[in-house]
Amino acid sequence: MQRMEINAVTQKVKHPQKVAVAIVQIEPDKFNSITLEWFMRTSIDPVMFAISIGHTRFSYKCLQENRVFNLCLPSLELVEFTRLSGTKSGAEIDKLKTIESNWFKGRYAGLPILKDAAANFECEVITQVESGDHTIYVGKVKYAWIGEAKPLTVAELF
Numbered sequence: 001m002q003r004m005e006i007n008a009v010t011q012k013v014k015h016p017q018k019v020a021v022a023i024v025q026i027e028p029d030k031f032n033s034i035t036l037e038w039f040m041r042t043s044i045d046p047v048m049f050a051i052s053i054g055h056t057r058f059s060y061k062c063l064q065e066n067r068v069f070n071l072c073l074p075s076l077e078l079v080e081f082t083r084l085s086g087t088k089s090g091a092e093i094d095k096l097k098t099i100e101s102n103w104f105k106g107r108y109a110g111l112p113i114l115k116d117a118a119a120n121f122e123c124e125v126i127t128q129v130e131s132g133d134h135t136i137y138v139g140k141v142k143y144a145w146i147g148e149a150k151p152l153t154v155a156e157l158f
């Protein structure tokens with residue numbers, strides 16, 4: 001056991017880790033996507049998930065204004081979209097447009113359900129907490145959708 005710089009230790013132990021894409025609402029019928037490594041289940045009953053969103057992200061602005069998100073676990077089919085969602089900002093491009101025919105509107109707030117995802121969870125934001133340069137949004141799951149494919153890991157992404 002040796003002491004090491006904090007970030008170096010977190011990098012060394014982070015894999016394997018599932019990657020997620022959160023879909024957020026810009027305005028009615030306009031959506032954005034953000035790739036996430038920092039997400040977790042936080043409650044058994046009701047089922048809840050937390051997502052951690054950097055304050056510089058366009059998605060942060062969306063979540064401050066519209067208290068809903070879909071947490072999607074992408075499959076290999078969505079690798080390009082997941083890369084795009086993690087490297088480009090919704091302030092500059094319409095990321096959902098690149099998978100136009102591959103989503104349909106969810107039941108809760110009409111946010112996109114990704115057809116090729118391993119799973120999709122429609123969430124209502126019920127609370128949030130600031131965590132340094134990120135804010136953690138806790139979402140209560142309203143509806144859940146399952147696909148056939150297996151979830152993508154961060155290691156498979158790049």
Ligand SMILES: Cc1cc2nc3c(=O)[nH]c(=O)nc-3n(C[C@H](O)[C@H](O)[C@H](O)COP(=O)(O)O)c2cc1C
Binds near residue numbers: 036038054154
């Ligand atoms: C593998 C991977 C994991 C990421 N995890 C997070 C995360 O947990 N939280 C976050 O705020 N940004 C994360 N990012 C960065 C955002 O996805 C990225 O900055 C994105 O372009 C922001 O999009 P937006 O400006 O449209 O919100 C991650 C990026 C990648 C590639």
